[in-house]
Amino acid sequence: MTGKKIIRAEDYIPERTEHKDSGDTLSDSVGMSRDKIMLLNMFGELPNYSDKRYENIWQEFIDADPAEIVAYCLEKGVDVRCKDGIPVAGWYDIATMLKAIDTGLLVKIEKT
Numbered sequence: 759m760t761g762k763k764i765i766r767a768e769d770y771i772p773e774r775t776e777h778k779d780s781g782d783t784l785s786d787s788v789g790m791s792r793d794k795i796m797l798l799n800m801f802g803e804l805p806n807y808s809d810k811r812y813e814n815i816w817q818e819f820i821d822a823d824p825a826e827i828v829a830y831c832l833e834k835g836v837d838v839r840c841k842d843g844i845p846v847a848g849w850y851d852i853a854t855m856l857k858a859i860d861t862g863l864l865v866k867i868e869k870t
Contacts, residue, residue, distance in 0.1 A: 766837045767846045770799040793848030797855065800836075801864070805854045815857045819850050827853050834860075 772795050790798075797804050805812045819827050828845065831838045834856040838849040846852075858864035 762835055764832065764835055764837050767796060767800065767849065767852055768840050770796045771846065772796070793846065793851070796846065796848055797851055800852065801855045805851055805858065811863055812854060812858060816850060816854045819853045831856060
């Protein structure tokens, strides 16, 4: 893992902010949970679980040891743990998206 850039999933979670007029949080106003917004911020899209291939990847992680999932994500450059060591909400989805990239199901676009 030497020289590999690691991003923290927690850094992609939107802050809890309230609108002055309504008191609604940002995630309420866009109709998405904060973990879904995090996935959009990280990958630009959400896992399509209506596609059996995504569901199969997700099931593979559900059946795996959680420590192996954290290690897999770290190997792929994403730390799914919060500062307190607990995985972020949506960490299975992050692993699914990383595996979708690995298998070619999701195409990774490099920034220029």
